[in-house]
Amino acid sequence: ADRAVVVLLGTTSTLAFFVWGGATRPMEDTADYRLAASILRSGWDTMVDRAPGYPLVLVATGADRADGAVLFLVQLLVHAAAVLLVVDLARRIEIGPRGRFVLAALLVMPPVLQGAAFAGTEVWAELGVVSTLWFLARWYDDRSWVWLVSAGVAVGLLSMVRPTYQLLVVPLAVIVGLLAHRASGRPARSILTLATPVVVVVGTLVAANAVRFDTPAVDRLLPYHLSEKTALVIEELPASDEPARSILVAERDRLLVEDGEHSPAAFLFNSRSRLERATRLTGAALDRWVLRRDLRLIRDHPLSYLSSVESAGVAYVQVDSRDAADGGRVWLAGVWHLLHLGLAALFLGVAVLVPGVALTRGMDRRLLLTRVLCWLIVGYTALVTVLLVNGEPRTRAPTDPLLALLLVSGLAFLRRQDLRIPFLRPDPETDPETEPDVDPEKRRR
Secondary structure, eight states: OOHHHHHHHHHHHHHHHHHTTTSOBOOTTHHHHHHHHHHHHTTOOSOOSSOSHHHHHHHHHTOSSSOOHHHHHHHHHHHHHHHHHHHHHHHHTTOOHHHHHHHHHHHTSHHHHGGGGBSSSHHHHHHHHHHHHHHHHHHHHHOOHHHHHHHHHHHHHHHHHOGGGTTTHHHHHHHHHHHHHHHTSOHHHHHHHHHHHHHHHHHHHHHHHHHHHSOOSSOSOHHHHHGGGGGGGGGGSOGGGTTHHHHHHHHHHHHHHHSTTOOOTTTTGGGHHHHHHHHOOOHHHHHHHHHHHHHHHHHHOHHHHHHHHHHHHHHHTSOOOOHHHHTTOHHHHHHHHHHHHHHHHHHHHHHHHHHHHHHHHOOOHHHHHHHHHHHHHHHHHHHHHHHHSOOOHHHHGGGHHHHHHHHHHHHHHHHTTTOSOGGGSOOTTTOTTOOTTSOHHHHHO
16 A cells, blocks of 8 residues: 555665665764663673663664664664554555655655664654554554553653653553543553553663662663753852862863853763762762752752753754764755754644644544644653753654654645645545545535
């Protein structure tokens, strides 16, 4: 049914492999992932900074020491699998072949496809997000417990790659509970079926880290990510925190002047070894020291925190401008930015129109559920990222397939409504999805 999509994926993946050098390339977090991989490989005798999911992928593909072709090929296949699942979701909500091809085309553009070229978690988190949505859609179709268990396993494994998604099961359980209550009046069973795999997978890792390393968490980076929100008020730490306070202020100021992006966000990451000497704390004790000061600064300077959240939100919605997409060419980077702005404007217009049209003319339940789940996952990802992390476009990458599905499905829905908007009105002679023989009054009803 979607041979054109398969050909498109094969062609673009092959071109990407050769054009981008036939091997993955490092990114800013790659060194941390490889350090975590070496710790895991040598016996896991200390707490790793990163969640273990992607370091284990590096070990399995032989990319834990250097970039290589195997990881690149595997990540291209993972991205292709995510695209095929999204295309299948589009078919289930009755998006036509052309719409499905456009959906796939949006997801193989260089700013999106480049995630497979870097030694990072983007495409793996993308597959986890899309798989979760696909399993829940299948559960809605036949209410088999197998799909709920699969969705729970997907969320659990996704959390092992991106700790951002540890609590995603909570809003998903609310939706599943409401649907199950409406269908059978027994939502508890469905909620437990979904949540149990997540609790087992994530809970096992959290318990192991708590017992072995005194850190009841998937990774140890929350305090350091949260410190990105306090960079501009770090000098407000009390004098009792000296000499740690002076160390942090000096590193923040150095990054503001010398860093290529003039961003002080990494000031605490860069200061950990000096903090250990200044505070005489290491490991979990140092992490808790940092977290307490983060929370104190946020409490005492809420407006500064909100300003950093706003800045993270602006960065979050930008195009991913890493060098793989434009090859260092300024004009090509400009093209991607303009195209991104156009798609963002179209997305905003569709997002405004669809709810109003759906309220007045109704919407198919399967389409409605798919869009609700998409918005839920997209909103959850955005909220957690901008509240806790310095938002970057690549942190949005796992939800790009859902954003593309929302855009294409919204356009298809509006196109079927016979709205008096020229470019949205279907042409009965050229659009096989229209029904010109249906009485207009019946269509309105």
